[in-house]
Amino acid sequence: MDRITLDYTNALATTIGPDHGVREAELGDMQGVLSEAQQQVEGRRAKDLRWLDLPYQSAVHQDILRYAEEVQGQFENVVVLGIGGSALGNRALHSALNSPFHELSPPNGAPRLFILDNVDPDLVGEFLDTIDVTKSLFNVISKSGSTAETMSQFLIFRRALIERLGEEGHKPHVVVTTDAEAGVLRPIVQSEGYRSFIVPDGVGGRFSVLSPVGLLSSALVGIDILGLLKGAADMDKRCRLKPWNENPAMVYAAMQWILQERKDKNIAVTFAYGHRLRDLADWYAQLLGESIGKVKTSAEGKTHVGPTPVRAVGVTDQHSQVQLYVEGPFDKWFTLLEIGQHDHRVQIPTDYGDKDALAYLGGRSLSELLAAEREGTRIALTEAGRPNVSIRFPRVTAHTVGQYMYLKDYAVALMGELYGIDAFDQPGVEAGKIAAYALMGRKGFDDRAAQIQQQQDKESRTV
Amino acid sequence: MDRITLDYTNALATTIGPDHGVREAELGDMQGVLSEAQQQVEGRRAKDLRWLDLPYQSAVHQDILRYAEEVQGQFENVVVLGIGGSALGNRALHSALNSPFHELSPPNGAPRLFILDNVDPDLVGEFLDTIDVTKSLFNVISKSGSTAETMSQFLIFRRALIERLGEEGHKPHVVVTTDAEAGVLRPIVQSEGYRSFIVPDGVGGRFSVLSPVGLLSSALVGIDILGLLKGAADMDKRCRLKPWNENPAMVYAAMQWILQERKDKNIAVTFAYGHRLRDLADWYAQLLGESIGKVKTSAEGKTHVGPTPVRAVGVTDQHSQVQLYVEGPFDKWFTLLEIGQHDHRVQIPTDYGDKDALAYLGGRSLSELLAAEREGTRIALTEAGRPNVSIRFPRVTAHTVGQYMYLKDYAVALMGELYGIDAFDQPGVEAGKIAAYALMGRKGFDDRAAQIQQQQDKESRTV
Numbered sequence A, B: 001m002d003r004i005t006l007d008y009t010n011a012l013a014t015t016i017g018p019d020h021g022v023r024e025a026e027l028g029d030m031q032g033v034l035s036e037a038q039q040q041v042e043g044r045r046a047k048d049l050r051w052l053d054l055p056y057q058s059a060v061h062q063d064i065l066r067y068a069e070e071v072q073g074q075f076e077n078v079v080v081l082g083i084g085g086s087a088l089g090n091r092a093l094h095s096a097l098n099s100p101f102h103e104l105s106p107p108n109g110a111p112r113l114f115i116l117d118n119v120d121p122d123l124v125g126e127f128l129d130t131i132d133v134t135k136s137l138f139n140v141i142s143k144s145g146s147t148a149e150t151m152s153q154f155l156i157f158r159r160a161l162i163e164r165l166g167e168e169g170h171k172p173h174v175v176v177t178t179d180a181e182a183g184v185l186r187p188i189v190q191s192e193g194y195r196s197f198i199v200p201d202g203v204g205g206r207f208s209v210l211s212p213v214g215l216l217s218s219a220l221v222g223i224d225i226l227g228l229l230k231g232a233a234d235m236d237k238r239c240r241l242k243p244w245n246e247n248p249a250m251v252y253a254a255m256q257w258i259l260q261e262r263k264d265k266n267i268a269v270t271f272a273y274g275h276r277l278r279d280l281a282d283w284y285a286q287l288l289g290e291s292i293g294k295v296k297t298s299a300e301g302k303t304h305v306g307p308t309p310v311r312a313v314g315v316t317d318q319h320s321q322v323q324l325y326v327e328g329p330f331d332k333w334f335t336l337l338e339i340g341q342h343d344h345r346v347q348i349p350t351d352y353g354d355k356d357a358l359a360y361l362g363g364r365s366l367s368e369l370l371a372a373e374r375e376g377t378r379i380a381l382t383e384a385g386r387p388n389v390s391i392r393f394p395r396v397t398a399h400t401v402g403q404y405m406y407l408k409d410y411a412v413a414l415m416g417e418l419y420g421i422d423a424f425d426q427p428g429v430e431a432g433k434i435a436a437y438a439l440m441g442r443k444g445f446d447d448r449a450a451q452i453q454q455q456q457d458k459e460s461r462t463v
Helices: A024-028 A031-043 A050-056 A058-071 A088-097 A121-130 A148-169 A185-192 A212-220 A225-239 A248-261 A275-292 A322-327 A366-383 A398-419 A427-439 A446-456 B024-028 B031-043 B050-056 B058-071 B088-097 B121-130 B148-169 B185-192 B212-220 B225-239 B248-261 B275-292 B322-327 B366-383 B398-419 B427-439 B446-456
Strands: A005-007 A077-081 A112-115 A136-141 A174-178 A195-198 A267-273 A294-298 A301-305 A308-314 A332-341 A388-395 B005-007 B077-081 B112-115 B136-141 B174-178 B195-198 B267-273 B294-298 B301-305 B308-314 B332-341 B388-395
Touching: A005 A248, A024 A248, A031 A248, A031 A398, A050 A225, A050 A398, A058 A195, A058 A212, A058 A225, A077 A148, A077 A212, A088 A112, A088 A212, A088 A275, A088 A398, A112 A212, A121 A148, A121 B275, A121 B366, A136 A148, A136 A212, A148 B366, A174 A185, A174 A212, A195 A212, A212 A225, A225 A248, A225 A398, A248 A332, A248 A398, A267 A275, A267 A366, A275 A308, A275 A332, A275 A398, A275 B121, A275 B322, A294 A427, A294 B322, A308 A366, A308 B308, A322 A366, A322 B275, A322 B294, A322 B427, A332 A366, A366 A388, A366 B121, A366 B148, A366 B427, A366 B446, A388 A398, A427 A446, A427 B322, A427 B366, A446 B366, B005 B248, B024 B248, B031 B248, B031 B398, B050 B225, B050 B398, B058 B195, B058 B212, B058 B225, B077 B148, B077 B212, B088 B112, B088 B212, B088 B275, B088 B398, B112 B212, B121 B148, B136 B148, B136 B212, B174 B185, B174 B212, B195 B212, B212 B225, B225 B248, B225 B398, B248 B332, B248 B398, B267 B275, B267 B366, B275 B308, B275 B332, B275 B398, B294 B427, B308 B366, B322 B366, B332 B366, B366 B388, B388 B398, B427 B446
Parallel strands: A077 A112, A077 A136, A136 A174, A174 A195, A267 A308, A267 A332, A332 A388, B077 B112, B077 B136, B136 B174, B174 B195, B267 B308, B267 B332, B332 B388
Antiparallel strands: A005 A388, A294 A301, B005 B388, B294 B301
């Protein structure tokens, strides 16, 4: 079985020294709090953390596969209208499991996939100018139906479809993923008769990739969603083990907590050694940043906690960020994503063998070069005293990616307990939303609008 | 004239308070060191910082334009083989100034642009399977000709071309950008008879976007390189002004230095409000990270300095990172990139006007929505005491992007002086390179290879 592993040797004090490394005894001493955290999380599995059980909703999975089969060949394009948790997982799966040139040359019968997670008119307008909406299926994703970005796009593309295909004709081009009953989109689904899927309760946006939110577009572009879910289920088993050193979610959560709270590593870098894994880092950036970046209220007052996620791609960012990583401040720790075996084998020719700077390359494969550079970076980070762990994918398949995503979901839930914050809310986004409503003239926000106007009239400093 | 501006009101203590804000007097007090830094930089303009004069090399610019005209219509694809500073600027220019769907539907006559800045076999192999090399022009970019990634790709694609087009026939498909005399590639250019351009001396990789490194691929895909260079020249004038409050490079450099060194903001977020500006943030991540992330040696010993660049895209990352930015630790400062006028106008239809959550959207444009959300985020950051500045692009044009890039180049050079480090070297990447050479079996690295082997035999901790 293709099982992903987590190697934490190079985050240990025995490897990188006691200043920046974690002592194994320190990990062992966390067994109690880790078990308690696990118990807390498991206690909510059937209540408000239903995302934990997403791998087992086989009726839902069958529905998705049936729909994908039903519409197969009907659309040139699948267009996701969603943002944040309704986009990042979809993109991560697509880039990990399909060709980087999928949109230029989709394998026979498969549609192209576009994920429009911005309202920038130069993105949406250019899309309208380039892509034939009549050959497209729009997957609108919003649990509440009140996400301004997604709903604006829905209004725009719905109108564009109606203009070309008529009121009735446009309907098969829309499929909605939203709440079962509540919110703005469900009544629209009912009155228009759109096809729809459900975002279940207890599944917050950033934990929703294994629900219809992430699965539908994946199934439509030919990703093996059952393999993905099997991977998640396999990881679920490992995350429920009790001993910390057999449980990768416990090790990962404990590392994150110790390295930030005791070793002052405020920055968590995901260094994906593989072009295909690049968007998994962006997906995790939301999961980690939005879940753990919180105001913490305790007896001592308010503190501001949370690691800052950073994405890097190997080998690319060796030529951009490694200088900083090796010589800059000791404020980072690293998760290297490593691929055992690639799908392609590309050999480097032996030309110009008389030149030293080229001779050692000839006859080797690109995966050997990639591996050597990855090891080179790992060694350089370790020797510079920078804590790093490695998550190894034997191959990049739906099954290993499913394991990875579930591991991170579960680890972040544990981190919430360790940091002592609510990992499942996002109160910090309200202020900006309210200000934007006020500026857009939404009913009920007039006072705030006046207040903002007053502030903006103040003198500014500009050069 | 379309002039970009830097608004620093919301980084000032008068706006966000003295804990996290900068006092204007503090900026004023830096006039002396800023002038000195400027003098240092200007003193090297004709010596080892020749990138400062890149906007004025009109003979080179004409050469590039002539070549672009000469090959116009001959190639379906332009493929950049380069990494780090030989890729990030090219990509930033392409995504800022061409359609996000350029590769799907290039405007008439223009080639598609691919920038292969990774050796991942699943990227390169898939590229070989998808793209017809006989319809492609390969722009190999490496000053030294010893960049392992670029040279491997050169060997691979050169062989693929020769197999299909023969020894003579393949030559017009390669254009090399390298050192005028030194290095591995120049003799290859001479013996093969490839077309070539020069990476001038005194132009380090991350400062090379306005040299043939960045200009050639840009000209080939129809970017107005003269407009870009005019923008850079216009900004050069502003960067040479003496009073700090008339000089955007001085203000930006001083802000970065004060906010990190006196206010503990270790993280510099570029929050690009505009899909088109997203890759400018990655380009700057290299420029800032590799230039300032250094071991600093002084009388007090060694310290590790440098901000960590983070990229965010608005409105997208409001649904991913803003929670952390507003509530998390006070370890960040923000540069918002703002677009005055977009090229496209997209109107939101007035359907479903009976629903409160949609009614306020109808009749507004997407650029109004984007602007309201951007202001909402700015207000939320400011009210949460998070220092932020705004760089305003009246429109996104070659001229404004040229200003922006030159501003950042110049500001980083000033930062080098303020931080007291060499902004133009990258000694921290050597260790990883050497380890990779050893692992690849390069001649002369056997001892290191044996040493690494020994270390890797040690017991590991894996879960």
